Amino acid sequence: MTSVPLTQADRLPADWRDLLALTKPRVMSLVVFTGLCGLLAAPGPVHPVLGFTAVLCIALGAGAAGALNQWYEADLDAKMKRTASRPLPAGRMSRQTALHFGVGLGVFSVILMDLAANHLAAAVLAISILFYVLVYTVWLKRRTAQNIVIGGAAGAFPPLIGWAAVTGDVTTLPILLFAIIFLWTPPHFWALSLFVRTDYANAGVPMLPVVAGIESTRRQILFYTLPMAAAAVAPWLLDLTGWVYGIVSVILSVIFFVLAVRVFANKASEPKAMGPEKRLFAFSIVYLFGLFAALVVDRWLI
Ligand code: HEM
Ligand SMILES: CC(C)=CCC/C(C)=C/CC/C(C)=C/COP(=O)(O)OP(=O)(O)O
Numbered sequence: 001m002t003s004v005p006l007t008q009a010d011r012l013p014a015d016w017r018d019l020l021a022l023t024k025p026r027v028m029s030l031v032v033f034t035g036l037c038g039l040l041a042a043p044g045p046v047h048p049v050l051g052f053t054a055v056l057c058i059a060l061g062a063g064a065a066g067a068l069n070q071w072y073e074a075d076l077d078a079k080m081k082r083t084a085s086r087p088l089p090a091g092r093m094s095r096q097t098a099l100h101f102g103v104g105l106g107v108f109s110v111i112l113m114d115l116a117a118n119h120l121a122a123a124v125l126a127i128s129i130l131f132y133v134l135v136y137t138v139w140l141k142r143r144t145a146q147n148i149v150i151g152g153a154a155g156a157f158p159p160l161i162g163w164a165a166v167t168g169d170v171t172t173l174p175i176l177l178f179a180i181i182f183l184w185t186p187p188h189f190w191a192l193s194l195f196v197r198t199d200y201a202n203a204g205v206p207m208l209p210v211v212a213g214i215e216s217t218r219r220q221i222l223f224y225t226l227p228m229a230a231a232a233v234a235p236w237l238l239d240l241t242g243w244v245y246g247i248v249s250v251i252l253s254v255i256f257f258v259l260a261v262r263v264f265a266n267k268a269s270e271p272k273a274m275g276p277e278k279r280l281f282a283f284s285i286v287y288l289f290g291l292f293a294a295l296v297v298d299r300w301l302i
Contacts, residue, residue: 018087022070022098023063023105030288031158032059037292038159038177041299042166050116054165057113058158061125064106065132065154071098072137079203082196117165124164128157142204145211152185153178159292173240176231180291183228187221187260188284194218194263195271195278214271218264221280225260229253232291241298248294252287259283 035058039051070077070088078089087093106129114122136151159177164170190208193200194217197209209217232253236246262276271277 018093019101021087022067022093022101024066024069025063028059028062028066030285031062031155033289034177034181034292035059035158035162037296038162038174039166040162040296041159041173041177042163044166046166050165053116054113054121054162057109057116057121057125058161060105060109061113061129062158064102064104064109065129067098067102067105068129068133069137071095071102072133073141074098076142076203076205080196080199082199113161113165118168120168120170121161121165124157124161128154128161131157143206145206145208147206148186148189148208152189153182155185156181172238173235176235176238176240177292177295179231179234180228181288183224183231184284184288186224187228187256188281188288190217190221191263191277191281191284195273195275214269218266222260222264225257229257235295241295242302243298244302245291245294245298249291252290256280256283256287 032055036055039046039054070086074086074088074095077083077086083089088095088098106126110122110126110129113125132151132154136147136154140147140151156178159181160170160174163174163177193207194209194214197207197214200207201210208220212220232249233246235241236243236249259276259280263280266276268275
C-alpha cells in the first residue's frame, strides 16, 4: 500500500474535517488573501488586533458562504465527479447541520465585523455572503451561462471589505480592486470549466462551454482578459500605486494575455489534461496572488 502524506486537515477529527471542507478552504484562502491585501493597502493606521479580527471575519463570512452553497446544491454536487465526495453528497453530514453551521458562521462574522470595524465593512460582508448564496447559487447558477459574470461579483468584494474596515469608506483604489477580481473571474472559471464541462453537462448546469460550445468559450476568455488587464494596470496609471505594482501588474497581465491567446488559438476539440486551458487556470491563481502581493509590497516596503 502506498502512503499518502497527511495534511493539517487530515489530522483533524472526522467531523471537524467535514465542517472545514464545507468552507471550501482552498478557494477561500485566496479570497481571504485579497481581503487582507485590501486592508493592508488602505491608508491610515490599523490596530493589529482590529486588522486580524477583520480578516478573520472575512474568512468566516467566506466560509459561511461556501457552507450555504453546499447546503443548497447537495443534489448537484452528488452528480459531479469533482464534488461527489463532499460531506453532504457523500452522506457524512446532514443538510440541517450544514445549514445551521453556515447561518451561524455568517451571522457571527457580520456582527463581529460590525463591532470590531464599522457598519460599512459589516454591510459589504453581508452583501457578499448573500450575493454568493442567493444571486449566484440559488438564482443564476442553474439558469444562465452568465452565472459567473454576474454572480462572480461576490468574490470581488473582499478587498473592498478589508479597505472599508480600516477607513470606513470606499474610494477609487478599492473599486478598481473589485473590478480586477470581477473581470478576472470569467477567464479563471471558464478555463477550468472547459476541462470539466462533461461533469456540468451531466449535472444539467448551463455553464458557458455546455451552452455556447468550446470555441465560443475560448473566445470569451480572451475577450474578458483585455478589460481585466486594463483594470489591473489602472491603479498604477492613475498614480494610486507605485512602480513595483506597475511593473508586476504589466508583466503578469502580459503573461495572462499570452496564455489566453494560446487558449483561443487551441483548436483541439477536447481540452487536454495539461493543455493551454489548464495552464491558464493554474496561472489565474498565481496572477491574482501576485498582483495583490505587489500592492502590499508597494505600499509597505518601497
Ligand atoms: C463565481 C466565481 C467563481 C467560481 C464559479 C469559481 C470556481 C472554481 C472552481 C470550480 C474551482 C475548482 C475546484 C475547487 O477547488 O472547488 C476553483 C478553484 C479555485 N478558485 Fe475559483 N471560482 C470563482 C471565484 C474565485 C475567486 C473570487 C477566487 C479568489 C479570489 C477563487 C480562487 C480559487 C482558487 C485559489 C482555486 C484553487 C483551489 C485548489 O487549489 O483546489 N475563485 N474555482
Ligand atoms: C467574503 C465572501 C462572502 C466571499 C465569497 C467568496 C466567493 C463568492 C467565492 C466564490 C468562489 C467559489 C467558491 C466558487 C465556486 O463556485 P461553485 O459554487 O459553482 O463551485 P462548486 O462547483 O465547486 O461548488
